[in-house]
Amino acid sequence: MTLSPDLDLKLKPDFPLLQGQPELVYLDSTATSQKPRAVLAAIEDFYLHHNANVHRGAYPLSVQATAAFEAARGKLARFIGAQEREVVFVRNATEALNLVAYSWGLGNLKPGDEILLTEMEHHANLVPWHLVAGRTGATIKAVPVTPQGRLDLDALQTLLTPKVRLLSLVHMSNVLGTVNPVAQIAKLAREQGAIVVVDGAQSVPHLPVDVRDLGADFLAFSGHKMCGPTGAGVLWGRYELLEQLPPFLGGGEMIDEVFVERSTYAPPPQRFEAGTPAIAEAVGLGAAADYLAAVGMEKVWAHDQALVAYALARLEEEVPEAWLFGPRGADRGGIVPFTLGTLHAHDVASALEPYGLAVRAGHHCAQPLHRALGIPATLRASFYLYSTRDDVDRFVEALKDVRDFFKDWL
Amino acid sequence: MTPQSGALNDLYRELILEHYKRPRNYGPLPEATAQSQGHNPSCGDRVGVMLRLEGQRVVAAHFTGSGCAISTASASMMTELVQGKTREEALELARAFKAMVVDGTPPSPQLGQLSALAGVHQLPARVKCATLAWNALEQALAQ
Numbered sequence: 001m002t003l004s005p006d007l008d009l010k011l012k013p014d015f016p017l018l019q020g021q022p023e024l025v026y027l028d029s030t031a032t033s034q035k036p037r038a039v040l041a042a043i044e045d046f047y048l049h050h051n052a053n054v055h056r057g058a059y060p061l062s063v064q065a066t067a068a069f070e071a072a073r074g075k076l077a078r079f080i081g082a083q084e085r086e087v088v089f090v091r092n093a094t095e096a097l098n099l100v101a102y103s104w105g106l107g108n109l110k111p112g113d114e115i116l117l118t119e120m121e122h123h124a125n126l127v128p129w130h131l132v133a134g135r136t137g138a139t140i141k142a143v144p145v146t147p148q149g150r151l152d153l154d155a156l157q158t159l160l161t162p163k164v165r166l167l168s169l170v171h172m173s174n175v176l177g178t179v180n181p182v183a184q185i186a187k188l189a190r191e192q193g194a195i196v197v198v199d200g201a202q203s204v205p206h207l208p209v210d211v212r213d214l215g216a217d218f219l220a221f222s223g224h225k226m227c228g229p230t231g232a233g234v235l236w237g238r239y240e241l242l243e244q245l246p247p248f249l250g251g252g253e254m255i256d257e258v259f260v261e262r263s264t265y266a267p268p269p270q271r272f273e274a275g276t277p278a279i280a281e282a283v284g285l286g287a288a289a290d291y292l293a294a295v296g297m298e299k300v301w302a303h304d305q306a307l308v309a310y311a312l313a314r315l316e317e318e319v320p321e322a323w324l325f326g327p328r329g330a331d332r333g334g335i336v337p338f339t340l341g342t343l344h345a346h347d348v349a350s351a352l353e354p355y356g357l358a359v360r361a362g363h364h365c366a367q368p369l370h371r372a373l374g375i376p377a378t379l380r381a382s383f384y385l386y387s388t389r390d391d392v393d394r395f396v397e398a399l400k401d402v403r404d405f406f407k408d409w410l
Numbered sequence: 411m412t413p414q415s416g417a418l419n420d421l422y423r424e425l426i427l428e429h430y431k432r433p434r435n436y437g438p439l440p441e442a443t444a445q446s447q448g449h450n451p452s453c454g455d456r457v458g459v460m461l462r463l464e465g466q467r468v469v470a471a472h473f474t475g476s477g478c479a480i481s482t483a484s485a486s487m488m489t490e491l492v493q494g495k496t497r498e499e500a501l502e503l504a505r506a507f508k509a510m511v512v513d514g515t516p517p518s519p520q521l522g523q524l525s526a527l528a529g530v531h532q533l534p535a536r537v538k539c540a541t542l543a544w545n546a547l548e549q550a551l552a553q
Binding site: 163262336344346347350351353361363367370376377405406408409 | 421424427430431452453454455476477478479480533535536539
């Protein structure tokens with residue numbers, strides 16, 4: 001096999017945890033990413049030199065804190081091609097999706113309306129809709145997944161009737177790595193008058209995403225999966241839609257005027273940022289966006305694709321007992337979901353653990369997808385910009401050892 | 411490459427894998443008098459435990475469901491061990507088993523071949539797999 005230079009971006013030295021634990025093969029970046037020194041430094045710098053509450057005091061420190069927080073909003077906006085006023089800071093993609101479900105769903109859905117989801121959704125893009133459907137009488141339908149691990153686009157066209165008021169779908173599957181043709185799907189849905197919500201928890205960290213090309217109404221993503229800290233994420237929404245939405249959470253920061261018995265609300269994005277936000281985390285997320293932009297998202301994506309192609313080729317050649325899931329092609333990100341023989345995923349994960357391998361086993365918060373695949377659980381090895389060819393090699397060698405150990409029981 | 415600990419060898423012994431691939435007392439139990447379901451939401455594994463009690467004595471124990479080697483072997487060996495025991499003796503076995511895998515207490519002799527699962531204590535993420543059937547047993551006995 002010809003080795004692509006993309007197999008190692010030589011960025012591991014930027015990640016102190018990985019540098020400090022050379023025995024670790026961290027292949028769970030789909031769950032959360034490791035953090036570069038630049039992000040840790042930005043958080044420390046904020047607490048050491050600029051810490052105060054935002055949008056309040058007239059004293060210089062509060063002005064600095066506000067400037068740092070709003071500068072982070074600007075960085076995130078540029079990262080996804082959005083306007084700053086369209087970027088709402090939330091905790092994570094889960095909270096962003098709940099915000100849309102409650103603020104848009106409760107006011108707009110009624111009995112007979114349909115919410116269209118897909119079988120490959122993370123629970124974060126299923127459960128909020130269950131809660132809102134239960135309160136509005138709306139019905140939930142789901143686009144099925146093909147045996148190749150892609151959305152069934154014919155079925156989608158059939159399901160996309162005028163009854164569908166909202167389509168919410170994942171951009172990149174957290175299990176299969178499938179990148180869905182969101183722009184094409186969003187166009188179809190919006191022609192039918194449906195609102196389009198995109199779960200970008202995996203796509204925004206791993207591939208170039210520009211909301212102007214996406215054609216969606218809302219985009220949700222988490223900071224901690226894109227080199228940022230936990231506790232800060234983003235809901236992007238088209239401004240005219242955000243303007244129409246009632247608040248999700250009430251409290252300080254999100255108001256215009258408050259009386260004892262009623263209040264009026266600030267315009268977006270502040271309308272959706274009740275209470276003191278995760279200021280230092282937002283600043284850290286801004287530094288993460290800068291870090292990724294400096295590497296280049298095209299390069300991050302090419303690296304993920306090169307690693308997954310290399311891993312799949314080695315596994316097919318050397319571990320024929322491994323069942324590999326997910327599509328093959330340009331629409332596949334850096335995730336390797338697999339099982340080994342008839343062994344349960346958790347047994348294989350425990351067996352891999354002594355090799356320093358951090359892989360995930362289970363349903364990965366996607367039970368309907370696993371039901372569609374007909375298996376209770378999978379193992380998942382996933383890559384990010386700091387992953388290397390050596391990580392893949394150590395993973396494949398360990399899996400071969402485990403295969404040999406269990407050979408009479410596969 | 412070799413594993414840095416003997417976890418594979420310690421835990422995945424012939425005995426456990428043999429119970430995994432050929433579980434005993436597997437399948438529905440006609441005329442069960444008590445039953446309960448255990449579910450592990452983190453992996454989706456399910457186990458059903460069915461008991462036939464005559465007076466205070468467990469005269470038959472079966473299990474159903476699908477799970478990993480640890481949960482299946484634990485359930486399989488458990489159904490063998492509790493057969494013929496009184497309700498109190500079965501509950502005492504459950505306590506002894508949990509002490510072994512949760513707290514790391516040395517295996518009590520009454521656990522017999524279940525002591526093969528003592529190594530689960532070293533794998534905190536897998537303790538729930540081992541106790542799944544035992545929790546269902548306790549619930550069934552409480553009925």
